[in-house]
Amino acid sequence: MPQDSSPLDVEDLRDRVHKELESFLSKQAPVLDAVGDEMQPFLDALDTLLRSGKRLRPAFAYWGWRCAGGDDCAEIVRAVAALELLQACALIHDDVMDDSDTRRGGPSTHRRFAAIHRSAGWTGSSDSFGAGAAILLGDISLAWADEMLYDSELGHEALNRAKPTYDRMRTELMAGQYLDLVEQARGGGSVERALRVARYKSAKYTIEGPLHMGGELAGAGTDLLQRFSEYGLPLGEAFQLRDDVLGVFGVPAVTGKPAGDDLREGKRTVLIAATEERCSPAQRHFLSQHLGDRRLSVGGIDEIRGVITETGALAHVEALIETLAARAQAALAGLPEPGQSVLRNLALAAVNRSV
Amino acid sequence: MPQDSSPLDVEDLRDRVHKELESFLSKQAPVLDAVGDEMQPFLDALDTLLRSGKRLRPAFAYWGWRCAGGDDCAEIVRAVAALELLQACALIHDDVMDDSDTRRGGPSTHRRFAAIHRSAGWTGSSDSFGAGAAILLGDISLAWADEMLYDSELGHEALNRAKPTYDRMRTELMAGQYLDLVEQARGGGSVERALRVARYKSAKYTIEGPLHMGGELAGAGTDLLQRFSEYGLPLGEAFQLRDDVLGVFGVPAVTGKPAGDDLREGKRTVLIAATEERCSPAQRHFLSQHLGDRRLSVGGIDEIRGVITETGALAHVEALIETLAARAQAALAGLPEPGQSVLRNLALAAVNRSV
Numbered sequence: 001m002p003q004d005s006s007p008l009d010v011e012d013l014r015d016r017v018h019k020e021l022e023s024f025l026s027k028q029a030p031v032l033d034a035v036g037d038e039m040q041p042f043l044d045a046l047d048t049l050l051r052s053g054k055r056l057r058p059a060f061a062y063w064g065w066r067c068a069g070g071d072d073c074a075e076i077v078r079a080v081a082a083l084e085l086l087q088a089c090a091l092i093h094d095d096v097m098d099d100s101d102t103r104r105g106g107p108s109t110h111r112r113f114a115a116i117h118r119s120a121g122w123t124g125s126s127d128s129f130g131a132g133a134a135i136l137l138g139d140i141s142l143a144w145a146d147e148m149l150y151d152s153e154l155g156h157e158a159l160n161r162a163k164p165t166y167d168r169m170r171t172e173l174m175a176g177q178y179l180d181l182v183e184q185a186r187g188g189g190s191v192e193r194a195l196r197v198a199r200y201k202s203a204k205y206t207i208e209g210p211l212h213m214g215g216e217l218a219g220a221g222t223d224l225l226q227r228f229s230e231y232g233l234p235l236g237e238a239f240q241l242r243d244d245v246l247g248v249f250g251v252p253a254v255t256g257k258p259a260g261d262d263l264r265e266g267k268r269t270v271l272i273a274a275t276e277e278r279c280s281p282a283q284r285h286f287l288s289q290h291l292g293d294r295r296l297s298v299g300g301i302d303e304i305r306g307v308i309t310e311t312g313a314l315a316h317v318e319a320l321i322e323t324l325a326a327r328a329q330a331a332l333a334g335l336p337e338p339g340q341s342v343l344r345n346l347a348l349a350a351v352n353r354s355v
Numbered sequence: 356m357p358q359d360s361s362p363l364d365v366e367d368l369r370d371r372v373h374k375e376l377e378s379f380l381s382k383q384a385p386v387l388d389a390v391g392d393e394m395q396p397f398l399d400a401l402d403t404l405l406r407s408g409k410r411l412r413p414a415f416a417y418w419g420w421r422c423a424g425g426d427d428c429a430e431i432v433r434a435v436a437a438l439e440l441l442q443a444c445a446l447i448h449d450d451v452m453d454d455s456d457t458r459r460g461g462p463s464t465h466r467r468f469a470a471i472h473r474s475a476g477w478t479g480s481s482d483s484f485g486a487g488a489a490i491l492l493g494d495i496s497l498a499w500a501d502e503m504l505y506d507s508e509l510g511h512e513a514l515n516r517a518k519p520t521y522d523r524m525r526t527e528l529m530a531g532q533y534l535d536l537v538e539q540a541r542g543g544g545s546v547e548r549a550l551r552v553a554r555y556k557s558a559k560y561t562i563e564g565p566l567h568m569g570g571e572l573a574g575a576g577t578d579l580l581q582r583f584s585e586y587g588l589p590l591g592e593a594f595q596l597r598d599d600v601l602g603v604f605g606v607p608a609v610t611g612k613p614a615g616d617d618l619r620e621g622k623r624t625v626l627i628a629a630t631e632e633r634c635s636p637a638q639r640h641f642l643s644q645h646l647g648d649r650r651l652s653v654g655g656i657d658e659i660r661g662v663i664t665e666t667g668a669l670a671h672v673e674a675l676i677e678t679l680a681a682r683a684q685a686a687l688a689g690l691p692e693p694g695q696s697v698l699r700n701l702a703l704a705a706v707n708r709s710v
Contacts, residue, residue: 031523035530035555038537042530093494097487122540124621124647132452132536135490139448140529142494146501147522156511167502168386174495175390175397181487182393185477200390266479292479 064214067339105256176200188268203236230331260301266292278311419569422694460611531555543623558591585686615656621647633666
């Protein structure tokens, strides 16, 4: 049984991360105000997006720091909070690319700006205005991420140790996203390629990277970093696989996304690739006709869910999640407390979540 | 008469900036290769874009450094070359937002990726794939800009002095671009607002910011930085006004863009706002009907050009360019050589260019 962790548990850290983000945004407000009062909706949109979120990447980075012997302090919370700005960029731009309507239960950023355009009665296309504003908001969020990290006052040497990892994380995130675009365009069909997308887009960026960053900020040695990889990579893949399952079987009231969203988008995930590997010719024909149909009915969604279940693909992916999660947990043995327990709990939460 | 500058003149610096960019990209190549061989077109697209360009921002930053007493060295060239990566992000994303077909005489980045999609015979919309890939390439370019700057080995203290300026430049660039979107959506009509867009999107980002960055890297005092502003802000506005004039009257074979491109896009520039202020009701009606017409004929372009000339708006903007350029030149008196001469030449080139 994981023991109880210190008062600095996951929820408390979430609040502190949020406060640091608020404080960073309020420092930027005068810079934007000086440009013009047109900028207010721009800052508001980012503020709204940053209010929600699981703060997973900051949590992994913070506990990477603690496991490497770093003491709790405001500076490390500020540094890890910067990862939420990087993630905000990824989400805002991802929603533009997928033309998604919703994010975290509210309208996606480009839809939000399209609505501002529409209600102001401005000229031109509301959708183009929305997409343009969202591209710029993602850009500013990406720029602010490193501004916040390097202004965290953790000290020049600590920041320098973590910089190569931070840089690689960003490069691999964008590369993974591009790989995903290519995979969608190819029409999927390969479990191996879908897993590679998951590794670059998610495992390295969501778990291994933040853990390494936190560890390196505290001066972690190669043994500990190796342990973080043994935990982070399988857990990150399991995390992405859980995402895939939720994208098909998730409950809208809980996920904040419409039912079967990924099916309407035709997302080429590991779950879908595993289904295609196990399909009868008739099922394959059915999938090719309905996957990616934006107006897929509730009945159609249920039928595809049926194929995913009957072929055994769902059971296969669930088993894979379990294997990967167990491998991740095994890598934690011997890590110092309370870090070990928190990382065990984070792993459980990452694979058992319903949102 | 500006005297001849050192061998490190503008053209030589351009080559050195290019070599530093090539060397940076070749350092990134293995990181992308490890993700998959799908990444090659991604790197190629950035490489192609970075091969051309006037290298204006690196030049201003380099000469800001030299005027503040910095010695020529590889590190400063590497640091200022990073500004080309920031600019690449701005151009790539701007072209997506404007849905532009061309950039620097070749296809825009999103068109390039749309063509890759089409020729591979992939599924889904080629245009969506192109836009998505271009958003990601802009993101990676923005991330690489600070990676390159902070890896320039100019030393921690120098970089720390210039960091607030670099951060403000990026924020003001994105804010200025958003202001521009809003101004286009409002349908323009205000010279004051169009000038404000030019100030934030262009003057501060293209000239004042780079000069300050270079100066601060070398430890410039407030007097010199003030002088850089007195030179950079009016010159930056003049630079943007020249852009506006070229967008309407530029020669396609020289600019690499179709004739009257800005008219077809309906861009709300200072030139257009000045025209609208001087229009007869009939001319205003004519403009409102034809500005922003994507299929505007060559005859239509000539008619709008006629209105811009006859109202005196063109002469007004040309006079404004001259006044601003003279104000910029006056601020250079007493600066050390060869910096002073190079900055004089750069100012002449910025306002008298035909591309």
